[in-house]
Amino acid sequence: MLDGSFRLIPMQEGDLDEVLALEQRxxxxxxxxxxxxxxLHGNTFATNLVLRTGGAGFGEGVxxxxxxxxxxxxxxxxxxxxxxxAVLPEVRRRGLGTALVRHALMAAHGARMALLEVRASNTAxxxxxxxxEFVQKSVRKGYYNHPREDAVIMMRELLEKGGHTMLSxxxxxxxxxxxxxxxxxxxxxxxxxxxxxxxELTQLHFLTPEEEQRKKRIQFDKLATKDKMAAIVRQFxxxxxxxxxxxx
Numbered sequence: 001m002l003d004g005s006f007r008l009i010p011m012q013e014g015d016l017d018e019v020l021a022l023e024q025r026x027x028x029x030x031x032x033x034x035x036x037x038x039x040l041h042g043n044t045f046a047t048n049l050v051l052r053t054g055g056a057g058f059g060e061g062v063x064x065x066x067x068x069x070x071x072x073x074x075x076x077x078x079x080x081x082x083x084x085x086a087v088l089p090e091v092r093r094r095g096l097g098t099a100l101v102r103h104a105l106m107a108a109h110g111a112r113m114a115l116l117e118v119r120a121s122n123t124a125x126x127x128x129x130x131x132x133e134f135v136q137k138s139v140r141k142g143y144y145n146h147p148r149e150d151a152v153i154m155m156r157e158l159l160e161k162g163g164h165t166m167l168s169x170x171x172x173x174x175x176x177x178x179x180x181x182x183x184x185x186x187x188x189x190x191x192x193x194x195x196x197x198x199x200e201l202t203q204l205h206f207l208t209p210e211e212e213q214r215k216k217r218i219q220f221d222k223l224a225t226k227d228k229m230a231a232i233v234r235q236f237x238x239x240x241x242x243x244x245x246x247x248x
Contacts, residue, residue, distance in 0.1 A: 006068070009049065011036075015067070019070055022067060022069070026089075049071050092124075117143070137155045184233075201218070
């Protein structure tokens with residue numbers, strides 16, 4: 001855990017020069033300033049934090065207030081997605097990355113699943129995530145560039161599955177809701193448009209970091225839309241139950 005010798009605080013635009021420098025040291029395909037700004041100002045699902053030293057510094061030439069790392073994650077209903085994590089090379093293998101991930105897991109109130117992706121060759125990160133009880137879910141072949149490499153998709157269950165965001169109802173019920181709720185019909189059309197946009201991106205053999213970020217946002221917009229649709233169906237069924245009255 002992080003004690004008083006560290007400061008874990010919200011990332012600000014003024015942090016970006018240091019953050020970008022660490023990003024470029026850490027990744028072969030670093031995020032651009034535009035991508036970071038999009039997370040800071042254009043994503044209500046995002047939590048973006050920087051880890052800095054306290055007043056005493058951290059040794060290794062790392063003075064007071066220095067940037068040690070950062071973590072960026074999204075929480076959308078039942079899912080926590082770890083989007084970006086980096087630790088200063090000079091202070092790696094001291095548990096800071098683990099502490100940042102643990103913080104994200106604890107901060108994701110109500111999330112039932114955590115997901116992330118990592119280069120297949122990043123053995124240190126894979127070992128860290130396994131210690132944190134993540135398991136391999138799948139592999140995306142040739143996902144990364146520079147060099148071309150597979151991505152390992154990892155997940156961890158946080159709570160027992162509840163599935164409240166999943167819309168799985170009798171088709172007859174859905175037909176009734178469509179007739180009685182213009183909002184449901186509009187959401188359904190929006191969901192179909194998002195599916196079309198996602199299919200177009202999926203057809204591309206290689207995605208730039210910006211396209212990959214857009215793909216994730218579309219996936220989360222789909223989840224949010226489906227959750228709203230499910231809420232309308234639940235309300236519709238409750239109203240029908242009340243109208244029917246108590247069983248005789």
